[in-house]
Structure formats: C-alpha cells, structure tokens
Amino acid sequence: MAQRRNKPEAGFWERLKAEMKEAAYDLGIDDIGVASPEPFTALKGRLIRHRELGYESGFEPKDIERRSDPSLLFDEPLSIIAIAVAYPSKLQDPPKSEPGARRGILSRSSWGEDYHTVLRDRLARLEAWLRERVPELRAESMVDTGELSDRAVAERAGIGWSGKNSFILNRKHGTYIFLAEMITNLPLEPDEPVEDGCGSCTKCIDACPTGALVGPGQLNAQRCVSYLTQTKEMVSDELMRKIGNRLYGCDTCQIVCPVNRGVNVTRHPEFRPDPELVKPLLEPLLEMSNREYKERYGRNASSWRGKKPIQRNAVIALGNFKEKSAVPALIRVLRDDPRPVLRGTAAWSLGRIGGPEAEAALAEAAERETDEEARSWAERSLASLREGAADGAALSQAEAIPEASGETGRPAAQRPDEAPAELGPMPAGGAFEIAPPPR
Numbered sequence: 001m002a003q004r005r006n007k008p009e010a011g012f013w014e015r016l017k018a019e020m021k022e023a024a025y026d027l028g029i030d031d032i033g034v035a036s037p038e039p040f041t042a043l044k045g046r047l048i049r050h051r052e053l054g055y056e057s058g059f060e061p062k063d064i065e066r067r068s069d070p071s072l073l074f075d076e077p078l079s080i081i082a083i084a085v086a087y088p089s090k091l092q093d094p095p096k097s098e099p100g101a102r103r104g105i106l107s108r109s110s111w112g113e114d115y116h117t118v119l120r121d122r123l124a125r126l127e128a129w130l131r132e133r134v135p136e137l138r139a140e141s142m143v144d145t146g147e148l149s150d151r152a153v154a155e156r157a158g159i160g161w162s163g164k165n166s167f168i169l170n171r172k173h174g175t176y177i178f179l180a181e182m183i184t185n186l187p188l189e190p191d192e193p194v195e196d197g198c199g200s201c202t203k204c205i206d207a208c209p210t211g212a213l214v215g216p217g218q219l220n221a222q223r224c225v226s227y228l229t230q231t232k233e234m235v236s237d238e239l240m241r242k243i244g245n246r247l248y249g250c251d252t253c254q255i256v257c258p259v260n261r262g263v264n265v266t267r268h269p270e271f272r273p274d275p276e277l278v279k280p281l282l283e284p285l286l287e288m289s290n291r292e293y294k295e296r297y298g299r300n301a302s303s304w305r306g307k308k309p310i311q312r313n314a315v316i317a318l319g320n321f322k323e324k325s326a327v328p329a330l331i332r333v334l335r336d337d338p339r340p341v342l343r344g345t346a347a348w349s350l351g352r353i354g355g356p357e358a359e360a361a362l363a364e365a366a367e368r369e370t371d372e373e374a375r376s377w378a379e380r381s382l383a384s385l386r387e388g389a390a391d392g393a394a395l396s397q398a399e400a401i402p403e404a405s406g407e408t409g410r411p412a413a414q415r416p417d418e419a420p421a422e423l424g425p426m427p428a429g430g431a432f433e434i435a436p437p438p439r
C-alpha cells in the first residue's frame with residue numbers, strides 16, 4: 001500500500017492514484033478521475049453567456065469568479081478528484097396508472113434516499129481512505145450545492161463527455177450518474193478528458209418537450225420541465241401542459257439517449273426505489289398532511305422544495321389526464337386550500353377536465369376568490385369552458401407521460417410504456433391513456 005512518509009519516494013503519487021482507482025468500487029464509487037485545479041476558463045465564458053441570455057434557473061451559485069477558479073475556494077489546490085455514483089433507471093413491477101387511479105412520477109434522480117447524503121458518504125469514505133495513506137491530506141468536498149460546476153470538473157477528469165442534453169455521459173453508466181468532487185493538496189496527475197460520443201445523434205434535443213435544449217449542450221433552464229416542477233409559483237398554460245404527470249424532475253432527454261440503453265445500476269441500496277412512493281397515486285397527494293409528507297418524502301431529494309410543488313404538480317397532472325373522478329377533490333382544493341397557487345392551479349385543472357360540476361365550481365370561484373391571480377385563472381378557465389374549448393383546439397396538446405419502467409434508449413414514440421413525446425390532438429373526451437408497462 002502506498003503510504004506517505006515525510007518525503008515520498010519516487011512514483012508514490014502515481015501508485016496512490018492507481019490504488020485509489022482500484023479501491024473506488026469498494027468505496028461505493030462507480031467512476032473516479034482526477035482534474036487539474038487550473039481555472040475553468042471555457043466554463044467561465046459559458047456561465048457569463050448563460051446568464052446574459054437569461055437561461056439560468058436561479059438555483060446556480062451566483063459568483064461566477066468563484067465557480068470557475070478553484071484557487072478561490074481552497075488554499076493552493078493541487079488536484080480535484082471527481083467521482084460518479086450510478087443510480088437505477090428502471091422500476092420493478094411499477095404500479096399501474098389507470099382511469100380512476102392516475103399516478104404521477106418522480107424523476108430517477110429522486111428515487112430512494114437523497115443523493116446528497118449518499119455522495120457525501122462516498123466522499124467521506126474516500127477522504128478516510130486517502131488520509132490513511134497521506135496524513136497531511138487537506139480536502140474540500142462538494143456535491144451539487146458547492147460552487148464548482150460538478151459537470152465541468154467531471155468532464156475535465158475524464159468521467160464522461162459533455163453531451164448535447166447538457167449531461168456528463170459516462171461510457172459505462174450513461175447519464176444516470178450523480179457527480180461530486182474533492183479539491184485536494186495532493187499532486188495527482190490529471191486524467192485526460194474522454195472523446196465526445198454524441199456524434200450526429202440529436203434524439204435528446206428532438207424529444208425535449210419544451211425546446212429547453214436550445215442547442216447542443218445548451219439549456220434554457222427557464223423552459224426545462226425539471227426546473228418547472230421545482231418552482232412554487234403558477235406556471236403558464238403552455239408549460240403546465242408540458243409537465244404531463246411529472247411530480248418532480250424530468251428524465252425525457254435521458255430516456256431517449258442511446259448511450260443509456262440497458263443501463264440500470266442497482267448496487268447501491270440507498271437508491272432502490274419504492275414504486276409506490278416514486279409513482280404515487282395523484283389524488284391522495286392533494287390532501288397529504290405535513291406529517292405524512294415528511295414521513296413519505298422527507299429523506300428524498302425532492303424534499304428540498306417542500307410539499308407545495310409536488311401537490312401543485314399533482315393538480316396539474318390530474319388536469320392533464322382530464323381525470324373526471326378527481327373533480328370533487330380538485331373542487332375542494334379550489335375552495336378550501338389556503339395557498340392561492342394551489343387554488344389557481346386547481347382552477348386551470350378543472351378547466352381542462354370540464355363538466356357541469358367543474359363549471360359551477362369555477363363560476364363560484366370567479367365570484368368569491370380573493371386572490372387576484374387565482375381569480376383570474378378561475379375566470380379564464382370558466383371562459384374557455386363556456387366557449388367549449390375544454391376538448392377543443394385551445395386545450396388539445398398535452399405532454400408525454402413518462403413511465404418509469406421498461407427499456408431505455410429508444411425514442412419515446414417507440415417505447416411501449418410511453419406516450420409519444422408530443423401527443424397529437426386529444427381524442428374525443430380528451431383523456432389520454434398510458435399503455436400497461438411491459439413485464
């Protein structure tokens with residue numbers, strides 16, 4: 001075992017790096033690489049441009065100087081160790097979503113335990129392993145919420161290439177990897193970046209429901225459904241339709257990616273999903289108490305935004321399903337929910353579903369609602385119902401309903417368990433169906 005004495009013998013750092021790579025799998029790490037701590041000049045330009053174009057989500061760290069220069073975060077950095085931990089892409093025996101029992105879906109990155117906790121654990125194991133060999137180790141670890149771009153570090157460290165869907169794609173595990181890094185004072189030799197593997201493929205750009213991928217590798221986060229599902233405000237009519245039945249996050253540009261074909265790493269017990277939690281019935285979510293929410297989703301990566309976005313998205317999903325049996329529950333939200341955004345969204349949803357009960361409730365809300373925005377949604381929905389638009393052209397487009405099982409790597413339209421990425425006009429009656437998941 002390489003062990004640092006006062007002055008390391010020749011070849012010590014090379015051996016340490018080789019042994020670290022060997023040990024990674026047993027430390028619960030699926031890929032590891034080393035990047036130099038030089039400033040990230042190209043990234044800096046991209047971050048500035050990204051901000052100028054208004055493409056930020058608002059969840060990015062604000063200070064671009066600090067984001068692109070590791071020496072502003074760590075005294076005399078000598079290397080950055082990048083790690084990737086893979087997560088599953090398939091659900092075993094997913095519960096069926098069907099009329100009267102519609103279900104929503106949480107994205108794969110929020111299956112199982114919060115990945116921040118899991119990756120912090122892997123970084124701590126790695127740090128302990130290194131410290132055993134180099135007691136003088138100094139290290140600063142970060143995952144997601146740190147200032148560095150986890151993707152830019154991973155790209156430089158050879159974990160994968162920066163794909164057209166803006167992900168880091170790993171040759172073995174595709175996009176289904178979480179990233180994290182550790183800045184250190186260890187003079188480890190950097191790895192080489194890997195070659196771009198996207199070639200002429202454009203499947204992710206073509207499948208993105210909102211056109212958020214404005215160019216190869218470039219994302220307008222303001223239109224990204226993943227971002228939209230994490231907001232707490234009202235969403236526009238156009239984008240609510242695109243949300244489909246997604247409750248948190250969006251995986252479409254990963255599902256269609258051919259590099260992900262057959263990829264499904266299940267070795268980390270923390271990420272094993274409970275199908276009932278990640279593909280839950282929608283209606284019970286509307287009346288879920290804070291306590292129930294905490295019990296069910298408190299340890300989940302989606303919980304950082306709290307209960308409200310998931311409930312709002314459940315209301316949107318029921319509207320997108322045009323689920324008539326949910327009308328009484330949606331009317332209760334419209335009348336009684338203390339949160340104006342929930343009431344406004346319920347108004348939109350009831351306008352999508354239509355029918356005499358929904359219309360009467362909307363007429364009442366248009367009279368009684370005290371919140372201006374919620375009232376205006378009630379008025380708009382009522383007007384479109386009275387114009388007979390519920391099943392007509394104005395409300396006829398809906399977003400895909402991504403299911404959480406089955407093969408990955410085929411275009412959505414060909415997947416047996418998915419509706420096509422863009423559904424055509426609604427059939428009479430308006431509702432769309434999900435074919436049963438393959439066994």
Ligand code: B12
Pocket residue numbers: 043046047050057059060061107108109110143144145146147148149150151152153155162165166167168169175176177178179180215216217218219221224226227230248249250251253
């Ligand atoms: C803010 C944020 C978001 C925002 C914005 C995402 C975005 N693409 O910018 C929102 C909320 C939309 C989001 C969504 C998701 N996120 Co997020 N997110 C972040 C966060 C905190 C910062 C990202 C950031 O700085 N974006 C600004 C852009 C400019 O920077 P960047 O993406 O790092 O830049 C790289 C590429 O985008 C590319 N690039 C950027 N601009 C341009 C321009 C051109 C012309 C080109 C060619 C390339 C290019 O080059 C950079 C280096 O590779 C990172 C964690 C972190 N600290 O880095 C996680 C992170 C990117 N998210 C992650 C995940 C898992 C997701 C979701 C899959 C969750 C989900 N299932 O819904 C989606 C994926 C959406 C998508 N297509 O990117 C992972 C990605 C892992 C991977 N394999 O790449 C990260 C790294 C978290 C982690 N530690 O694992 N996220």
Ligand code: SF4
Pocket residue numbers: 165207208209210211212213219223224225226250251252253254
């Ligand atoms: S996560 Fe969804 S909305 Fe965002 S870029 Fe990918 S496909 Fe488009």
Ligand code: SF4
Pocket residue numbers: 163164165166169197198199201202203204205253256257258259
């Ligand atoms: S879908 Fe095609 S273009 Fe998009 S990231 Fe995957 S390989 Fe690259």
